[in-house]
Amino acid sequence: MAGIEEAAMQSDNDNQQPMFNLPRVILAFILLSVGIFVGRTWYLGGDGVATFLLTFCFTPMRYQYLASGVGFPGGWPAGLWSPFTYVFLSPTPSSLVFDLLWLTAFGTAVARRFGAWRFIFFSATAAVVGAGLFWLLARDSQAVLLGPNFVVAALLGAAIRFIYAAGLGGIMTMGGDAWRQPALGIVEMWSDVRVLQLLGFIFAANTLFAVLYASSGLDGRMLLHNALGYIAGILLFSLFDPRSSAANRPG
Numbered sequence: 468m469a470g471i472e473e474a475a476m477q478s479d480n481d482n483q484q485p486m487f488n489l490p491r492v493i494l495a496f497i498l499l500s501v502g503i504f505v506g507r508t509w510y511l512g513g514d515g516v517a518t519f520l521l522t523f524c525f526t527p528m529r530y531q532y533l534a535s536g537v538g539f540p541g542g543w544p545a546g547l548w549s550p551f552t553y554v555f556l557s558p559t560p561s562s563l564v565f566d567l568l569w570l571t572a573f574g575t576a577v578a579r580r581f582g583a584w585r586f587i588f589f590s591a592t593a594a595v596v597g598a599g600l601f602w603l604l605a606r607d608s609q610a611v612l613l614g615p616n617f618v619v620a621a622l623l624g625a626a627i628r629f630i631y632a633a634g635l636g637g638i639m640t641m642g643g644d645a646w647r648q649p650a651l652g653i654v655e656m657w658s659d660v661r662v663l664q665l666l667g668f669i670f671a672a673n674t675l676f677a678v679l680y681a682s683s684g685l686d687g688r689m690l691l692h693n694a695l696g697y698i699a700g701i702l703l704f705s706l707f708d709p710r711s712s713a714a715n716r717p718g
Contacts, residue, residue, distance in 0.1 A: 489571065490578040492586050497567055500555050500615070504563055525553040525598045525612040527605055550598040551591055554615045562614055569619045573626040580629060581707055589707045593621035596699050597692070604688045617696040623669070624700025628653075628708075631661050650708060653701065670694065 489497075507516050521529075522541035529546055532539040541549070557563035578586040597617030601610070629650040656662045673693050 489575055490583065490586075492578050492583040493571065493575050496555075496570065496574070500557060500563065500567065503555050504557055504560070520556060520611075520613070523549060523552040524556055525549045525601065526610065527602050527608045528610075531608055550595045553598065553612050554590070554594050554618050556613045557615070558613045562616075566615050566619050569623065570615065573623045573630075574619070576626045576630055577622050581709065585707045585709065589625065589703060590618050590622070592703060592706075593618045593696070593699055596703075597621070597696060600695050601692060604692055606688070616693055617699075620693050620696025621700030621703065624697040625704040625707075626700075627662055627665065627697075628656060628701060628704045631659060649710060650704065653705075656701075666697070669697065 507519050511519055518540050521539070522545055526549075529539050529541075529549065533543055533546060539545070557566060574586075577589070581589060594617070598612060600617075601612045629648060631651065651659060651662070673690050
């Protein structure tokens, strides 16, 4: 009887789990991003917003100015923090909402699997990689990188390594041991039709987005930048994943 009662209590507890049980690191990312956007939009004037963005965005122009002895907002210290801080500077309300929705879905999955500190280090590494690739792809030294697009793409790429092995049903609730399942190996994932279908959808959506917003200055370079974000996430996953890949399963 005791065993039955204990099982019933466990079932009740499982049923009382919140539908959206976000990790604290995801909540912190969302609150910081929204807080920065609201703060700069409502409390800074035109010049103040420009100075703030130039202080914390990533741009090759910063290093050229500083190397030539010309002042730039934030000085040399900003040259160290800007490869990380640009992630929290979404340029528009729509991009903020869109990026945070993708972060909530796939970032939550990765945060549950990695834990907070591994998630932070993974995201920071992806941010630096994204900044470096942006510099390589930028034809204009005055180009500016804002927002978490690359990091979110990397998180999506990382999630692809294990969400199909774990099952898509619990992506928000993270119930049971779903996220303890071994991940797909890099070679194995390319033979999974579901992975290929998801990647195809993602690249198609990015292409459509680039075409629709081409008049606003977006071009193939940003599409390529996002695509490299997915690839970076797929490759970086193994460096941070605390669990073995499917390729290392016994038998």
